[in-house]
Amino acid sequence: MHTGFLTIYWRDMLRFIRFRTLLFASLVQPALWLAFFGIAMSNNFDRLTATLPAIPGVKTVGYLTFIGAGVIAMTTLFTSLFGGTVLLFDKNWGLMRETLSSPLPRIHIIIGIGLSGMTKSFIQAAVIMVFGILLGVQFFEGYTLAQILASLLGIMLFIGAFSLGFLFLSAAIAITMESPESMQAVITLLTMPFFFTSNALYPANSFPPLLRALSTINPLTHLVSGIRYFAIGGDFSSIGIHYTYTQGEVFVSFLFLLAFTGIMFLIARWRFKKVTVT
Numbered sequence: 718m719h720t721g722f723l724t725i726y727w728r729d730m731l732r733f734i735r736f737r738t739l740l741f742a743s744l745v746q747p748a749l750w751l752a753f754f755g756i757a758m759s760n761n762f763d764r765l766t767a768t769l770p771a772i773p774g775v776k777t778v779g780y781l782t783f784i785g786a787g788v789i790a791m792t793t794l795f796t797s798l799f800g801g802t803v804l805l806f807d808k809n810w811g812l813m814r815e816t817l818s819s820p821l822p823r824i825h826i827i828i829g830i831g832l833s834g835m836t837k838s839f840i841q842a843a844v845i846m847v848f849g850i851l852l853g854v855q856f857f858e859g860y861t862l863a864q865i866l867a868s869l870l871g872i873m874l875f876i877g878a879f880s881l882g883f884l885f886l887s888a889a890i891a892i893t894m895e896s897p898e899s900m901q902a903v904i905t906l907l908t909m910p911f912f913f914t915s916n917a918l919y920p921a922n923s924f925p926p927l928l929r930a931l932s933t934i935n936p937l938t939h940l941v942s943g944i945r946y947f948a949i950g951g952d953f954s955s956i957g958i959h960y961t962y963t964q965g966e967v968f969v970s971f972l973f974l975l976a977f978t979g980i981m982f983l984i985a986r987w988r989f990k991k992v993t994v995t
Contacts, residue, residue: 722826722829725829725830726832726836729834733837750791755780755788759784776952776953777955778855778954778955779853782855787915789842790937790941791937793876794879794883795908796834797834797883797887801900802891803891805891805894808891823989824989826888831885835880839873839877842873855949871946874971875939875940875947875974876940878977882977889984890904892985912937914931914935915932915937916938916941920958939974942962942970943967943971943974945962951964
């Protein structure tokens with residue numbers, strides 16, 4: 718049984734750890750984003766909604782808690798979309814030519830990069846959750862230890878499925894591009910629609926009909942919904958809106974992410990079979 722993907726995985730993780738500046742920035746930047754943007758927006762939203770009557774029997778959480786799930790999802794999106802950049806540098810430096818000419822199956826390159834990117838997303842999500850709770854994010858409030866562990870497992874399953882899908886997409890783009898500038902332009906073009914047609918920062922049910930339809934097929938929306946379900950609960954209100962997530966809806970969201978990941982994997986495998994690196 719081939720385990721070459723583990724070599725690709727460890728190589729990328731060692732590079733991630735050894736570049737201290739990259740490691741520090743990738744862990745601290747999302748936490749700072751939550752601290753500055755989240756607290757500033759939370760104060761505004763909470764002040765505007767303070768006069769709204771509470772819904773009887775429904776837990777009310779602040780906007781900082783609402784956006785906390787969105788920041789985790791946003792960070793996972795950015796990390797995953799840029800995760801394939803390492804392949805482009807390998808391609809330009811000649812390392813990819815040697816890897817492709819080795820007995821290592823090309824599919825292992827995709828799997829190795831996907832697993833390393835997924836590990837980075839897990840680390841970043843854990844950092845954001847801990848930092849967010851220190852800031853006052855109401856994650857896992859009233860949960861028992863067993864419920865917290867089960868919820869963490871659920872969150873990581875959602876993050877894992879989502880990050881793998883976008884890492885496969887990123888790998889397919891990277892192996893096609895010839896310059897980092899071209900890849901950055903494509904990724905930036907993709908990031909905005911995914912981010913702003915999701916429910917990461919604001920409720921999707923307030924969107925115009927077209928954007929609301931796009932939100933329902935946006936993988937980021939399904940990731941945010943899964944994180945909120947496990948971290949906050951299936952029934953809560955925030956910024957004056959009542960949110961409910963059933964187990965069936967969350968399961969469908971997870972299946973959607975798995976299907977998206979499968980499609981992106983097939984695209985990445987197709988691109989790697991076609992590529993010729995000189």
